[in-house]
């Protein structure tokens with residue numbers, strides 16, 4: 513039924529313009545419930561952990577699968593920028609994709625139901641979000657003015673109603689919310705049951721905590737900024753990969769005049785990870801971020817940073833200069849940011865113009 517519904521939808525499928533990237537260290541049984549929505553799309557599966565383990569992909573899906581051996585073979589020494597034993601490995605999928613759009617989802621995220629009980633096609637809503645403009649320069653109090661049944665409210669400047677291109681669509685989660693470990697420890701039974709029927713643009717100059725669980729983005733507009741930073745094996749921190757990518761992406765979107773939306777669609781986050789394990793991964797990030805946020809809030813990018821790659825390399829320079837003193841890790845991360853761009857441009861030569869500058 514859902515497949516017929518999807519075919520009736522007025523939203524373009526974008527089936528040849530969008531890849532679905534899934535990091536996994538477990539299994540892909542969850543794809544069965546997403547089949548009506550995901551089957552038309554190409555999947556890029558990034559297998560984390562032991563490369564000798566066989567990950568079964570349910571019949572009928574078109575996919576490519578990369579394990580750590582593949583990543584090392586493709587990137588050589590540059591593979592050092594791709595995390596191991598952390599969901600941050602997913603960003604390799606963004607790099608090898610050749611499509612305009614990416615949707616990334618965790619393997620414990622199930623199809624949610626809206627308040628009417630209808631199954632939510634999260635991918636369709638992300639596509640709607642990405643294909644309609646954002647409004648970062650002036651907040652519309654009736655939320656997304658481009659949605660059916662909404663519009664710009666009185667007092668909204670007409671000169672701003674065209675909006676700007678949307679680079680990122682940040683979805684949310686019913687059931688297990690994306691809480692940090694301390695919050696999860698004090699509220700172990702809290703579940704998110706609140707379905708808020710809203711999509712809104714995150715205003716220019718405002719940072720936000722980007723969760724990688726249910727995320728869509730325009731890879732051509734912002735792909736090179738979507739580096740999920742060095743986490744997991746051998747790193748002093750975890751569960752800040754998507755946060756790092758979100759802070760870098762937001763300052764670059766603000767500089768480039770691009771928009772980021774958050775809200776619908778919801779997925780059903782089925783399982784809570786272990787808060788004690790998470791606390792060990794997060795604890796340094798919890799105090800480092802009190803320095804990281806002021807850094808990102810004060811970032812300015814020069815006018816000659818006219819491409820995402822140039823912005824990102826400038827950002828890496830500033831990370832090294834200003835955060836290296838917080839911890840040696842940030843020197844390593846800054847170097848990894850540069851390696852990421854080098855690897856991105858190597859795998860995506862079409863975005864690098866003849867004179868070496870990037871589109």
Ligand SMILES: O=c1ccn([C@@H]2O[C@H](COP(=O)(O)OP(=O)(O)O[C@H]3O[C@@H](CO)[C@H](O)[C@H]3O)[C@@H](O)[C@H]2O)c(=O)[nH]1
Pocket residue numbers: 534535536537538559560561596597598599600601617618619620690723724725744750751752753754783784785
């Ligand atoms: O070492 C690993 C661990 C996990 N994965 C895959 O990554 C995603 C998320 O794993 P999980 O659901 O266990 O993690 P959460 O604590 O629920 O969510 C965190 O992960 C990030 C969001 O994506 C963010 O840091 C937190 O929200 C699953 O697909 C695992 O299979 C992995 O590849 N390697």
Ligand SMILES: [Mn+2]
Pocket residue numbers: 618620781783784785
């Ligand atoms: Mn999870």
